[in-house]
Amino acid sequence: MHIKRRDAIWGCASLLAGTALATPSRAELGSFLGLAEGLEDFWLATDAYIYGYPLVTMEMTRRVMTNVAAVEGTRGPMGHIIKLRQYPDASFRDVTAPNADTLYTTSFFDVGNEPWVLSIPDMKDRYFLAPMLDGWTTVFQVPGKRTTGTGPQTYAITGPGWSGTLPSGVKQLKSPTSMVWLLGRIYCTGTKEDYAAVHALQDQFKLVPLSAYGKPYTPPPGKVDPAIDMKTAVREQVNRMDAVAYFSLLAQLMKTNPPSAADAPALAKFARIGLVPGKDFDSSKLRADFIKRIPEIAVDRIMIQFKINKDIKDINGWAYTTKTGIYGTDYLMRALITAIGLGANRPQDAVYPTSQKDNEGRAYDGAHKYVMRFAKGQLPPAEGFWSLTMYDGNYFFVPNPLNRYSISARQDLKANPDGSVDLYIQKDSPGADKEANWLPAPAGKFILMLRMYQPSEADPSIIDGTWTIPPVQKA
Numbered sequence: 001m002h003i004k005r006r007d008a009i010w011g012c013a014s015l016l017a018g019t020a021l022a023t024p025s026r027a028e029l030g031s032f033l034g035l036a037e038g039l040e041d042f043w044l045a046t047d048a049y050i051y052g053y054p055l056v057t058m059e060m061t062r063r064v065m066t067n068v069a070a071v072e073g074t075r076g077p078m079g080h081i082i083k084l085r086q087y088p089d090a091s092f093r094d095v096t097a098p099n100a101d102t103l104y105t106t107s108f109f110d111v112g113n114e115p116w117v118l119s120i121p122d123m124k125d126r127y128f129l130a131p132m133l134d135g136w137t138t139v140f141q142v143p144g145k146r147t148t149g150t151g152p153q154t155y156a157i158t159g160p161g162w163s164g165t166l167p168s169g170v171k172q173l174k175s176p177t178s179m180v181w182l183l184g185r186i187y188c189t190g191t192k193e194d195y196a197a198v199h200a201l202q203d204q205f206k207l208v209p210l211s212a213y214g215k216p217y218t219p220p221p222g223k224v225d226p227a228i229d230m231k232t233a234v235r236e237q238v239n240r241m242d243a244v245a246y247f248s249l250l251a252q253l254m255k256t257n258p259p260s261a262a263d264a265p266a267l268a269k270f271a272r273i274g275l276v277p278g279k280d281f282d283s284s285k286l287r288a289d290f291i292k293r294i295p296e297i298a299v300d301r302i303m304i305q306f307k308i309n310k311d312i313k314d315i316n317g318w319a320y321t322t323k324t325g326i327y328g329t330d331y332l333m334r335a336l337i338t339a340i341g342l343g344a345n346r347p348q349d350a351v352y353p354t355s356q357k358d359n360e361g362r363a364y365d366g367a368h369k370y371v372m373r374f375a376k377g378q379l380p381p382a383e384g385f386w387s388l389t390m391y392d393g394n395y396f397f398v399p400n401p402l403n404r405y406s407i408s409a410r411q412d413l414k415a416n417p418d419g420s421v422d423l424y425i426q427k428d429s430p431g432a433d434k435e436a437n438w439l440p441a442p443a444g445k446f447i448l449m450l451r452m453y454q455p456s457e458a459d460p461s462i463i464d465g466t467w468t469i470p471p472v473q474k475a
Contacts, residue, residue, distance in 0.1 A: 041273055042290050045243065048270045049298035051263075052250035053238070053335040054137040057342060058179060059253055060234045062108045067228045069221045077222025079109045079116070079209070081182075083202040087190065090399040093233050097341040097352075097395045099451060100405040101387045102185035103195075105130075105202050111159035112178030112256050117170060117213045118157060121204035123150035123186075126197075127384050127453070129349055130184040131325075132157065135177035135257035137338055139325035139346050145384075146349060146454050156210060160258055167213060177257035182207070183343045187385055187453075189410045233394070235339060243294040244283045247274065251281035262329050305336045306356075316471035317361070318450065320353035322463050340395055350384075351455055351462055355448045359471035364448070366441040369426040369475040376419030381467060384453030385409070388423060390439050391447045400440035401429075406451075407439040425472060448472065 065082075068075045074092060076082040087100040109116050120130060120143060129144030143153060156170045159178050166172055184205070188198045208217045229237055241249075254277045259267060267277055274282030306312060311323045311333060325346030327334035337344045341352060357363050358370060372388070380386035387408035390398050397405040407413075407423060414436050415421050424430040424438045425448070450469065452462055461467030 038287055038290075041287065042294070044269060045273045045286060045290055045294045046298040046301060047266070047331075048250075048273060048275050049243070049246065049294055050302060050335045051266060051270070051331045052246070052275075053298075053302065054338040055135050055253050055257060056241075056246060056250055057234065057238050057338050058133070058135050058137060058181065059249065060238050061342065062179065062181070063225075063228050064230060064234055066108050066222060067225055067230060069224055074104075076107070077219065079207065080107060080219050080222070081202075081205055081207050082106045083199070083205075085199060085202075086195065087188075087405070088397065089403065090397040090405070093396060096233075096235055096339070097389075097391060097449060098397065099185070099387070100389060100397070101187065101385060101408060101451065101453075102128075103188050103198050103202065105182075105184035105186060105205055107182045107207055109157075109180055109182070109207065110178050111157050111162070111175050111180055113159075115156045115158040115162060115164075115166075115172075115210040116180075117154065117206075117208050117210055118182065119154045119204075119206040120152065121201060122152045123201060125150050126201070127187040128185065128201075129345070130182060131343075131345055131349070132173065132175065133181040133183060133343065134175050135179035135253065136260075136327075137334060137342065137344075138176070138327060140175060141173045142346060142349060144349070166210075170213070176260065179253075179257050181343070233396075239295060239299055241295065243286060243291045244281070246295065247281045247286070248283070251275060251277075251279065254278070266329070266331070299339075302332065302335045302339055305332055309333065309336070313465060315353075315465070315469055317357050317359050318353040318355045318469045318471075320351060322347035322351060324352070325349070347463055348455070350451060350453045352452075353450045353469055355450075355472060359473050362474070364425075364441070364446045364472075366427040366443045366446060369424070369430075370441075370472050371475050372423040372425060372472045373470055374421045374423075375470070376415075378467075378470070379409070379421060380450070380452045381456045381459040381461060382452040382454060383456045386450065386452045388439060389449045389451060390425070390441060391449060392442055393445045393447060395447060398440065398442045398446060400442075402435075402438075402440055404438075404440055407437070411436050413437050426475075 065075050066078050068077060071080050071082055074084060084104040088098045092098055127145050129142055131139045131142045134140050154170050155173045156166050157173050157175050157180055159175055186198050186201060188194050259277055274285035306319055312319050312321045323333050324337055324344040385408060387406040389406040392398050413421050422437055424434055425441055427441045427443055429435055430438050455462035
């Protein structure tokens with residue numbers, strides 16, 4: 001019987017995650033891969049790779065998104081606010097699983113030397129949130145309609161160990177790391193009038209270093225590094241790195257983006273393979289024959305979490321978790337969310353069920369037609385908004401004649417005579433009378449994501465799982 005190497009790797013990932021699947025032992029797999037000697041160090045290295053995956057990915061994302069002299073579309077220099085004026089399109093590759101429901105208002109900035117002050121205008125009761133992520137992808141603060149209301153508000157984001165006095169009326173938000181990613185989202189219907197209204201709000205967002213607060217300030221132009229790959233998707237760039245390059249970068253990043261105190265037990269183990277916080281990576285402690293295999297197996301361990309992680313629910317073909325935004329020591333979950341949805345919110349702000357197969361367990365394919373039916377009164381109970389988004393197999397938007405990448409209530413969905421609502425998921429138009437309910441699909445494989453922003457506090461059924469997501473059925 002021919003055994004494929006990748007099958008063996010995935011089988012081992014199942015074993016490592018504690019499943020009862022029939023899988024080879026570590027020693028058996030190590031022998032198969034030629035890693036019998038020093039096997040424990042090899043698995044420890046994959047643990048360290050998974051641990052560092054969010055910080056390395058955030059840094060590579062920061063490099064690409066800030067490697068411009070001035071704001072250009074989805075990119076802007078450090079400390080500049082990027083104000084997306086329209087929804088991302090099918091050419092967008094900076095972040096996996098982007099949304100087409102809100103206008104991003106974002107910035108990468110460094111609070112290592114001094115705090116930065118963020119001023120948010122009166123949002124006039126419009127739904128928005130301004131989550132701030134540290135270098136490890138933890139959402140450490142979330143100003144927004146749910147948490148702080150929609151009135152004007154001003155915050156000073158301070159870095160690790162900062163102490164000092166802030167101006168009156170400025171509230172301190174403590175970042176655990178020097179790297180901060182503001183990933184603001186403002187709901188917009190996409191009409192010409194609503195675009196203009198949101199643009200006016202975006203233009204009132206201000207971000208300045210504390211030393212310039214209350215003074216005229218123009219952010220300096222960015223520096224362009226021609227060595228940075230601006231075309232290849234960030235996830236692919238990260239996954240291509242060999243282990244030495246990866247761990248060397250991780251060690252460098254940990255000097256200004258310190259691990260949390262809860263990470264101490266894991267870090268004590270990682271010292272055995274040369275990874276010590278505050279120090280350069282000691283590559284002499286990593287065996288040369290491990291270097292190429294560590295990333296491959298570690299990434300497989302991350303991605304198989306979809307199948308085996310107990311915190312990922314699987315209902316009617318929809319996989320999702322409410323363990324996003326704050327991860328503690330759940331390094332596998334943190335790495336998975338980094339890989340498929342970098343920038344994910346806390347569950348109180350958004351839940352993201354994802355579906356790769358129909359209700360009969362078959363991978364989606366644009367050669368077929370599908371229907372998702374919501375019974376009367378059973379549309380997602382989200383106080384912010386909900387949408388169903390179409391992605392290709394790599395979690396990027398799919399080009400289509402309507403330039404429609406998601407479908408939601410803003411399409412003025414047509415209900416059936418019994419009050420139910422059908423969404424038509426297919427490559428070709430279902431006809432003019434049904435086009436409002438059409439989510440265009442590609443010719444080949446695709447993935448669906450149901451976004452539910454601000455699950456209802458009055459109806460907690462999204463988070464507790466009592467609201468059931470309907471299956472996607474082959475028509």
